[in-house]
Amino acid sequence: VVRSEGPADRGDVRRHNLSLLLRLLAEGGPRSRAGLASDTGLTKATVSSLVSQLIDRGLVRDVGQAAPGSVGRPATLVEVDGTNLVTLGVELGVDYTGIVAADLTGRVIEQRRRPLSRPSVGPRDVVAALRADIRAATGRLDRFSRRVVGITVAVAGMVDSESGAVVFSPNLGWRMVPLRDELRRALRTSVPIGVENEANLGALAEFRLGSAAGTKHLVYVIVENGVGAGVIADGQLFRGRFGQAGEVGHTTVDPSGDWCACGNRGCWETTIGMRALLTRCVPDQAVRLLNDRRLGPEEKVAFVVARAADGDAVARSALADLGRWLGIGLANIVDVLDPEVLVLAGSMRMLAPWIHESAVTAMRARLPNPASPRVEVSTLGYSAAGLGAALLAAERLLIDPLAELVPTRA
Amino acid sequence: VVRSEGPADRGDVRRHNLSLLLRLLAEGGPRSRAGLASDTGLTKATVSSLVSQLIDRGLVRDVGQAAPGSVGRPATLVEVDGTNLVTLGVELGVDYTGIVAADLTGRVIEQRRRPLSRPSVGPRDVVAALRADIRAATGRLDRFSRRVVGITVAVAGMVDSESGAVVFSPNLGWRMVPLRDELRRALRTSVPIGVENEANLGALAEFRLGSAAGTKHLVYVIVENGVGAGVIADGQLFRGRFGQAGEVGHTTVDPSGDWCACGNRGCWETTIGMRALLTRCVPDQAVRLLNDRRLGPEEKVAFVVARAADGDAVARSALADLGRWLGIGLANIVDVLDPEVLVLAGSMRMLAPWIHESAVTAMRARLPNPASPRVEVSTLGYSAAGLGAALLAAERLLIDPLAELVPTRA
Numbered sequence: 001v002v003r004s005e006g007p008a009d010r011g012d013v014r015r016h017n018l019s020l021l022l023r024l025l026a027e028g029g030p031r032s033r034a035g036l037a038s039d040t041g042l043t044k045a046t047v048s049s050l051v052s053q054l055i056d057r058g059l060v061r062d063v064g065q066a067a068p069g070s071v072g073r074p075a076t077l078v079e080v081d082g083t084n085l086v087t088l089g090v091e092l093g094v095d096y097t098g099i100v101a102a103d104l105t106g107r108v109i110e111q112r113r114r115p116l117s118r119p120s121v122g123p124r125d126v127v128a129a130l131r132a133d134i135r136a137a138t139g140r141l142d143r144f145s146r147r148v149v150g151i152t153v154a155v156a157g158m159v160d161s162e163s164g165a166v167v168f169s170p171n172l173g174w175r176m177v178p179l180r181d182e183l184r185r186a187l188r189t190s191v192p193i194g195v196e197n198e199a200n201l202g203a204l205a206e207f208r209l210g211s212a213a214g215t216k217h218l219v220y221v222i223v224e225n226g227v228g229a230g231v232i233a234d235g236q237l238f239r240g241r242f243g244q245a246g247e248v249g250h251t252t253v254d255p256s257g258d259w260c261a262c263g264n265r266g267c268w269e270t271t272i273g274m275r276a277l278l279t280r281c282v283p284d285q286a287v288r289l290l291n292d293r294r295l296g297p298e299e300k301v302a303f304v305v306a307r308a309a310d311g312d313a314v315a316r317s318a319l320a321d322l323g324r325w326l327g328i329g330l331a332n333i334v335d336v337l338d339p340e341v342l343v344l345a346g347s348m349r350m351l352a353p354w355i356h357e358s359a360v361t362a363m364r365a366r367l368p369n370p371a372s373p374r375v376e377v378s379t380l381g382y383s384a385a386g387l388g389a390a391l392l393a394a395e396r397l398l399i400d401p402l403a404e405l406v407p408t409r410a
Numbered sequence: 411v412v413r414s415e416g417p418a419d420r421g422d423v424r425r426h427n428l429s430l431l432l433r434l435l436a437e438g439g440p441r442s443r444a445g446l447a448s449d450t451g452l453t454k455a456t457v458s459s460l461v462s463q464l465i466d467r468g469l470v471r472d473v474g475q476a477a478p479g480s481v482g483r484p485a486t487l488v489e490v491d492g493t494n495l496v497t498l499g500v501e502l503g504v505d506y507t508g509i510v511a512a513d514l515t516g517r518v519i520e521q522r523r524r525p526l527s528r529p530s531v532g533p534r535d536v537v538a539a540l541r542a543d544i545r546a547a548t549g550r551l552d553r554f555s556r557r558v559v560g561i562t563v564a565v566a567g568m569v570d571s572e573s574g575a576v577v578f579s580p581n582l583g584w585r586m587v588p589l590r591d592e593l594r595r596a597l598r599t600s601v602p603i604g605v606e607n608e609a610n611l612g613a614l615a616e617f618r619l620g621s622a623a624g625t626k627h628l629v630y631v632i633v634e635n636g637v638g639a640g641v642i643a644d645g646q647l648f649r650g651r652f653g654q655a656g657e658v659g660h661t662t663v664d665p666s667g668d669w670c671a672c673g674n675r676g677c678w679e680t681t682i683g684m685r686a687l688l689t690r691c692v693p694d695q696a697v698r699l700l701n702d703r704r705l706g707p708e709e710k711v712a713f714v715v716a717r718a719a720d721g722d723a724v725a726r727s728a729l730a731d732l733g734r735w736l737g738i739g740l741a742n743i744v745d746v747l748d749p750e751v752l753v754l755a756g757s758m759r760m761l762a763p764w765i766h767e768s769a770v771t772a773m774r775a776r777l778p779n780p781a782s783p784r785v786e787v788s789t790l791g792y793s794a795a796g797l798g799a800a801l802l803a804a805e806r807l808l809i810d811p812l813a814e815l816v817p818t819r820a
Contacts, residue, residue, distance in 0.1 A: 170778065217651045229746075233648060240643075240748025241627040241783075250778055251742040255664055264776050332661040336639075336746045338650025366674050368580065368660055373651075 017042060018050055018401045022059060022080065026104050026398060030063055030079035051078055058147065059085065059401055080104060086141055087150040087397065089389025090130060091198070094121060094156070094171050094225075095293070097129055099137045100386035101146075104394050106209055109146065110137070111383055115296075123177045131186040148191055150393030153179060154198040154385040156228070159243050164195040167242070170261075171225070192396060194389075197243055198222075201388030202380075203230025204237050206343045208391055211379045217339040219246070220378070221330070222346040222385075224297045225274045231337060249273070253328050271325035274300065277347065280318040282307055298382070301347045308354050316354065323355030327362025334363070334373055345378035352377045427452060428460055428811045432469060435490045436514050436808060440473055442485035461488055468557060469495065469811055490514060496551055497560040497807065499799025500540060501608070504531060504566070504581045504635075505703070507539055509547045510796035511556075514804050516619055519556065520547070521793055525706075533587045541596040558601055560803030563589060564608040564795040566638070569653050574605040577652070580671075581635070602806060604799075607653055608632075611798030612790075613640025614647050616753045618801050621789045627749040629656070630788070631740070632756040632795075634707045635684045641747060659683070663738050681735035684710065687757065690728035692717055708792070711757045718764050726764065733765030737772025744773070744783055755788035762787045 020040055025031070028039075033051060037044045054060040063079045086109055091098035098113040116129060130153070138148050157169025164180020166172070180193050187193075203220035212218055218232040229246035231238040238245050249269040250262050257266030258276070270276055274297060278286040281304045289300050307315040330342055344352065356375065364372045378384060430450055435441070438449075443461060447454045464470040473489045496519055501508035508523040526539060540563070548558050567579025574590020576582070590603050597603075613630035622628055628642040639656035641648040648655050659679040660672050667676030668686070680686055684707060688696040691714045699710050717725040740752055754762065766785065774782050788794060 168778070231746075233643060233650075234646075236644075238643060241750045242748055244748035245746065247745050247748070247778070249745075250776060251745045252738045252776060253662055253665070255738065256666065262776075262778055267776075328662050328665065332742060333746060335657050335659075335661045336641075336655065336743060338652055338654035338657070340651045366660060366662060366672075366677075368578070368657070368672055 014050070015400055015402070017046070018054065019399055021047070021050055022054060022401050023398050025060055025078060025080045030077040032075035032077055034075055036078070054401060057402060059149070059397075084145055084147050085149045085397075086146050087152070087390045087393035088134060088137060088148055089201070089383075089386040089391070089393065090134065090151060090153045091383065091386040091389070092126060092130065092153055092155050092172075096296070097126075097133050098383055098386050099133050100383055100390045101137060101141060101148075102387065102390035102394065104397070106387075106391055106394070108387065108390075110140070111386070112137070113383070121172050121174075123174060123179070123182065126172075127179070127182050127186050130183060134183075134187060150192050150194075150397045151183075152194040152196055152201070152389035152393040152396075153183070154201045154389040155179070155195060156198050156226075158247075159195050159197050161194065161196055161239070161243055164193065166195065192393070194393060194396060196389065196392060197228075197230070197239075198385035199228035199230040199246055200237055200239060200243065201230070201386075201392060202345060202378075202384040203232050203246070203343075203388070204391055205380055205384045205388035206230075206378065207232045207235075207237075209380065209387065210343060210384070211376055212341040212343055212374070215341045217337070218341050218343065219333055219337055219339045219373075220343045220345060220384070221248070221333070221348070223272055223326075223344075223348050224346040227269045227273055227329075229333065231339075233337070248329065248333060251329065251332060253325065253332065268325070268329040272322055272329070274347065276325075277301070277304060277322065277351075280322065281315040283314065297347060298350070301350045305350055305354070319351065319354040320358045322351075323358030324362040326355060327359040327364075328366065330359065330375065331363045331366035334367060339373050341374045341376055343376050343378050345380070345384055346382075349377050349381075424460070425810055425812070427456070428464065429809050431457070431460055432464060432490065432811050433808050435470055435488060440487040440489035442487055444485055446488070464811060467812060469559070469807075494555055494557050495559045496556050497562070497800045497803035498544060498547060498558055499611070499796040499801070499803065500544065500561060500563045501793065501796040501799070502536065502540065502563055502565050502582075505706070507536075507543050508793055508796050509543050510793055510800045511547060511551060511558075512797065512800035512804065514807070516797075516801055516804070518797065518800075520550070521796070522547075523793070531582045531584075533584060533589070533592065536582075537589070537592045537596050540593060544593075544597060560602050560604075560807045561593075562604040562606055562611070562799035562803040562806075563593070564611045564799040565589070565605060566608050566636075568657075569605050569607050571604065571606055571649070571653055574603065576605065602803070604803060604806060606799065606802060607638075607640070607649075608795035609638035609640040609656055610647055610649060610653065611640065611796075611802060612755060612788075612794040613642050613656070613753075613798070614801055615790055615794045615798035616640075616788065617642045617645075617647075619790065619797065620753060620794070621786055622751040622753055622784070625751045627747070628751050628753065629743055629747060629749045629783075630753045630755060630794070631658070631743070631758070633682055633736075633754075633758050634756040637679045637683055637739075639743065641749075643747065658739065658743060661739065661742060663735065663742065678735070678739040682732055682739065684757065686735075687711070687714060687732065687761075690732065691725040693724065707757060708760070711760045715760055715764070729761065729764040730768045732761075733768030734772040736765060737769040737774075738776065740769065740785070741773045741776035744777060749783050751784045751786055753786050753788050755790070755794055756792075759787050 033047050037047045061081045063077050086101045089100040096115050100111045101109040156171045158167040166174050166177045166179050206220050216235040220230040227249035229248045231246045250267040253268050254266030258270040260267040260270045443457050447457045471491045473487050496511045499510040506525050510521045511519040566581045568577040576584050576587045576589050616630045626645040630640040637659035639658045641656045660677040663678050664676030668680040670677040670680045
């Protein structure tokens with residue numbers, strides 16, 4: 001509470017006020033410097049100085065006069081340079097990369113995915129592939145005078161978001177890869193780069209733009225090869241101590257069940273992950289599908305859906321059982337987090353018609369009170385994590401508008 | 411961000427400033443009105459007016475002059491009336507009630523428990539018992555000129571902390587009991603009364619005063635008849651949507667395991683709760699011990715500990731197995747919440763020497779990275795929830811010093 005007048009403190013105040021002005025403009029639309037002053041309680045001189053700094057960095061711009069109908073003498077309005085500024089969300093999958101470009105309001109400008117052709121996912125190759133993707137996207141955006149002001153990479157695994165390092169990613173086989181630093185070197189950019197867990201980013205995207213947007217207690221559960229979850233608690237992304245909150249794939253739901261790649265038995269992922277899905281629903285094709293590198297997860301799941309739609313009894317019965325296991329694991333999450341809504345993503349989106357009912361029934365039977373959360377299916381598609389990554393980059397810019405960003409184009 | 415000048419708003423500002431002054435005095439010690447003004451940036455006139463209101467309510471008092479050595483002309487100091495003000499934490503167990511009285515710094519003034527003699531736990535009887543306990547404590551405290559300024563009741567079950575109602579308590583057999591309103595009527599007091607889940611309060615006590623105090627990501631796990639947990643996330647008590655966060659007793663850890671009273675199989679509580687403990691460790695005495703109403707949980711657990719200490723092979727082997735189930739459930743919690751420390755309470759305190767190692771081994775085997783949390787045993791004893799209840803009442807007072815409290819003694 002005690003105020004200090006040291007320069008570090010004044011820097012904090014300036015950063016706070018810059019963020020305040022940029023947020024007001026991004027969320028509330030254009031206004032005059034006098035309007036900004038009265039909205040914030042800052043002096044007009046302070047507002048003018050801060051707005052100049054934001055203009056220098058290309059974050060806001062002057063935009064002519066107030067509308068003719070308005071009262072008082074006309075004043076120059078300031079607005080976020082929103083048509084120009086974009087953030088990139090970069091997805092780093094085991095066998096693909098993806099890019100989502102969005103403006104500061106979360107509107108998607110472009111969205112692409114491409115397979116990673118070679119089987120290697122060593123850090124050097126991945127950084128080269130990401131650099132190519134980011135350069136190509138930056139080039140395309142540049143043609144429309146759009147400037148990239150922030151990048152976040154979505155990674156399946158444990159991430160140190162402070163240092164931007166991938167601490168551990170079983171899927172990629174990475175340990176302690178300083179991804180942010182290597183990308184920054186490869187791109188030779190001063191644009192802020194962040195690294196975050198993909199399920200956390202999916203949760204953020206659902207909280208901002210999904211069907212349950214704004215729900216203060218939300219859990220995003222994504223099932224593909226494995227299972228992950230991202231947690232919004234009290235309206236904030238909840239990361240836990242090491243950003244590992246929501247790593248639910250290896251929670252034990254059946255200690256006498258199937259062996260898991262992690263060395264234990266009956267992890268949730270052994271009951272609802274891709275291997276369980278294919279082995280139980282389409283046993284005659286499971287080995288072929290699991291080993292076919294040309295098939296993405298969507299195509300494998302589509303195979304199961306086709307069988308079920310054909311009325312195949314094995315597939316239908318296995319899907320109902322899979323729904324029950326889904327419900328058991330969801331109930332375990334609800335017991336710990338008490339959320340208002342669960343959003344299902346990944347393979348669960350396509351499988352919903354076949355498993356939703358058995359999942360909800362199994363979940364409700366295990367919750368001791370009538371306050372079961374809603375179970376919804378993600379409407380954001382496969383790139384929720386990429387979208388969340390773009391949103392997080394925008395959010396970081398709004399929190400600290402001058403971080404690392406140089407006045408001239410990167 | 412836009413400022414309004416309405417009276418509701420001014421009330422908020424006053425409440426905020428009263429809280430600010432009271433916190434400064436409670437946490438930082440006595441100071442002059444001028445000192446309070448310079449520490450908070452408020453004008454001296456505002457500080458004087460707010461301090462008068464706090465003095466009127468008996469929350470702070472004038473305390474003579476600044477020390478002779480200090481610079482400038484001597485000023486009257488103000489301090490929290492800390493020797494006089496206490497909060498009560500009231501424990502409502504199935505077969506006992508308890509009271510913890512603490513001052514505003516969390517120092518325990520007195521602590522008592524008594525068995526509820528009759529088997530009935532109907533709301534009417536319980537409210538009468540609590541009224542007697544609270545009146546007796548208030549009377550004892552009054553003899554030392556101590557005044558009760560807040561009460562929180564700790565309940566095993568689902569609580570609506572806004573309305574102070576017990577929504578559902580399986581142990582007490584209660585549904586929708588407006589406990590706060592009934593207690594307030596019975597006590598005829600205007601002292602603020604709160605109602606909160608006991609595991610949440612245990613977590614709060616551990617976070618403030620336990621061996622892991624100050625750890626930002628902490629989970630408190632209490633095992634007695636059933637199993638409950640309270641969650642500190644990012645340094646805050648995390649309640650979830652309905653205050654149900656951490657209700658881990660009925661998470662499924664073994665779907666082909668024992669039937670639970672809740673109607674499902676293999677809830678965590680069927681593997682480590684009191685029934686499992688006695689049935690597996692002392693099978694020859696389990697029925698007798700479970701049905702003996704005169705024995706408290708401590709005495710039942712002591713019986714098991716005595717057997718194990720005697721070298722009984724059945725008890726020792728069953729305890730190791732119980733430890734393994736404890737570890738499996740703890741790993742499931744860690745996967746979701748990623749805490750820094752787990753604090754074990756209830757029967758796990760006495761059993762720790764026999765189960766700690768197998769629990770930690772089983773937990774670590776299930777966590778995919780080396781970042782396992784510490785597993786500690788509570789040092790706060792059986793009344794952690796009561797202590798947490800007293801702390802919460804003090805915290806609420808500091809947040810809103812004038813809430814419901816009348817100027818004269820209640």
